[in-house]
Amino acid sequence: MHKLTQRQKAVLEYISDSIHARGYPPTLREIGNHLGIRSTNGVNDHLRALERKGYLTREDMKSRTLRLMKTPDGKPSSRPPAANDNLIEIPIVGRVAAGALSEAIEQPDDTVHIDRMLIGGQRDVFGLRVTGDSMIEAGIYDGDFVFVRKQLTANRGEVIIALVGDEATCKYYYPEREHIRLQPANKDMAPILIPKNDWRSTQILGVVVGVYRRLH
Amino acid sequence: MHKLTQRQKAVLEYISDSIHARGYPPTLREIGNHLGIRSTNGVNDHLRALERKGYLTREDMKSRTLRLMKTPDGKPSSRPPAANDNLIEIPIVGRVAAGALSEAIEQPDDTVHIDRMLIGGQRDVFGLRVTGDSMIEAGIYDGDFVFVRKQLTANRGEVIIALVGDEATCKYYYPEREHIRLQPANKDMAPILIPKNDWRSTQILGVVVGVYRRLH
C-alpha cells in the first residue's frame, strides 16, 4: 500500500468532498484554487501521483472525469461509499400539537441520519428539539435534540416525551398510586401531576434514547 | 408537478445512469450522442426544460455540472447523495495517550456517521468518549460522546479537548495573563493551571462542537 503525503491526502479529500457535496468532481483549477495552488500543473502532479498510487482514475482530455478508487485509509471506495445499513433516518418534528404527531412524522420539516450505534439499534425513532429548561439537571438543555423511540408505555424513572394538553413535554416518568407524576429535572419547577382517570396511554409519545447538543 | 415528455425522461435517465455508472455527469455532446441528437442545442433545449420543471440544476458555463433534483417519478432524488451526502464519518478514538492521537485517528477502533447538520458542517472532526464528571455542569456527563473539531487554537470560554500530561481532557478554555486555565464545570473540582511557559499550542487537540448521550 502506497502511503499518501499530507498534500496528496488533502487533494483526495477535496475531490471526495466535491463529489459528495455537489454531485460532480472538481476541475484542476478548482482543486488548485481550493488548496492555494496557482498552477494547474501543480495540481496535475498530485493527480498523477494519486493515480499512480491507485487512489483514483481519470479519462484523458475530459473535464471532471475523476473517479475515486480508494479512500485515504486505503479502503476501496466503491460507488456507494456509505450506502450504510448502520444508518437510520430520523424525522425531526419541531413543536408538536395533539394529534398532529403522526402527521408531523409523515411530513417532517427535516430529517437527520444517525448511526444506529448511537441509538442502540432502536427502530421507530423520531427527533424533537427541546425548548425550556425543565430537564436541565438531567443534562438536557434548551435547544438540544432528543431522539425518541415511539412507544406507549415506559418504565418508572425513564425520560419520556408526553403529551400534556396539546404540548409535547420532556420529563421523568413516575407512575404513582393516584396519579402519574411527570417530574422535571429542575429544582425550580414543580412536577406535573395527572390523575390516573385523566391519563390515557396515548399520552406517552415515547422514551428518550439519545440527546444531542450542538456547541460552538 | 410538471410532467415530463418521453424524450425528456430519457435524457434525465441517461444523466442519472451516467452519474451512477461513472461517477460524474455527462456533457451536452455525450447526451446528444447517446440519444441520437446531433445538435448540442437540441440537448440544451431538453436540459432547459428539465431545469425549468425542477428536475435538475446546473451551473453556468461549467462542464458536467448537472445535478439531479428529482427522479422522473417526482421523488426528490436524494437517492445516492442523502444516503451519504450529508454524512461525515467520524473516527472514535477512545482514551488517548500523548502523541498517539494522530495515529489513533488514522487507525480508529470505530467510526460513527453523523449528519453534517448536527456538527454544523465542520470537517476534520473526531469523537471521544468522555470519562469523569468534570464537565457535568456543562451538561457533559461520564460516558457521553463528544465530537471535536481538530484545531490548535480556541477562543476564550470554549469547551476544548486538551492534552494534559498524556491524557486528553475536556475543559473550558481560559487563557490568562500568566497561565492557561482549564476550567472544569464542576464546583467540586479545581481548575488546572498551566504556566504559559509550559504551554505549547499542540496541547489543544480541538474544540468540542457536539455532545451526544445515550439514554435508556
Added chain:
DNA sequence: ATTCGTCCTGCACAGATGTCCCCTGTAAGA
C-alpha cells in the same frame, strides 16, 4: 554527490464544452 519524489510557478495550446442565434416542423390549446 546524485538521484528521486514531492510540490510548486508560469505559460502556451489544442481540444472540450456551454451558450447563443437562426432555422424547420409538429401537435395541442386558446
Added chain:
DNA sequence: TCTTACAGGGGACATCTGTGCAGGACGAAT
C-alpha cells in the same frame, strides 16, 4: 388563427479545461 411547448439541425464563439514543457526548491535516500 395565433400562440405555446416540443423536438431538432447547423454553426459561430468564448470560455473552460487538461496537457505539456521549462524550471526551481527542498528533503530523503543511495
